[in-house]
Amino acid sequence: MNRAHPLAHDLPALDSGAAPPLDLVFIEGFTGETVIGIDHGELHAPQPLVIDLQAGVPHARACDTDRIADTINYAQVHARLQRLMAEHRLQLLEAFAEAIADILLDEFAASWVRVRVVKPRKFDNVQSVGVQIERSARAAAGSAQRGAAVLHLIGSGMVPGKA
Numbered sequence: 001m002n003r004a005h006p007l008a009h010d011l012p013a014l015d016s017g018a019a020p021p022l023d024l025v026f027i028e029g030f031t032g033e034t035v036i037g038i039d040h041g042e043l044h045a046p047q048p049l050v051i052d053l054q055a056g057v058p059h060a061r062a063c064d065t066d067r068i069a070d071t072i073n074y075a076q077v078h079a080r081l082q083r084l085m086a087e088h089r090l091q092l093l094e095a096f097a098e099a100i101a102d103i104l105l106d107e108f109a110a111s112w113v114r115v116r117v118v119k120p121r122k123f124d125n126v127q128s129v130g131v132q133i134e135r136s137a138r139a140a141a142g143s144a145q146r147g148a149a150v151l152h153l154i155g156s157g158m159v160p161g162k163a
């Protein structure tokens with residue numbers, strides 16, 4: 001009987017043989033508080049966010065060398081997420097998830113990422129709301145100019161999309 005791996009639906013879609021299999025480093029349930037949102041009440045008080053991420057690298061050398069320097073160090077990713085939560089000035093979860101994806105692709109050399117950002121209990125009758133994105137290093141190269149423009153705006157004290 002030919003059965004797919006039970007988690008196969010969670011893996012990135014790969015073209016038939018075009019991309020090597022990925023080793024996934026992940027963090028699930030990272031919880032922190034930050035100021036984010038578009039409603040007046042959200043812009044002044046921190047609120048909880050829950051972040052799940054997966055970062056893929058083609059057959060991490062760490063499998064062969066057993067050295068942390070040959071893979072994505074999730075302790076360093078954890079520290080970087082904490083710093084982002086404290087320093088960002090974004091309003092939308094989509095932009096926040098994109099910032100995390102950019103960090104994983106640019107600073108940690110991931111080939112592919114999936115980022116999920118959730119606001120738990122945003123509404124009394126809803127368990128959570130949020131966004132999930134997937135990005136790859138190939139696609140990220142094309143968005144570098146857009147990211148640079150956004151960083152320039154943030155550096156000058158402006159928030160993209162703010163009237």
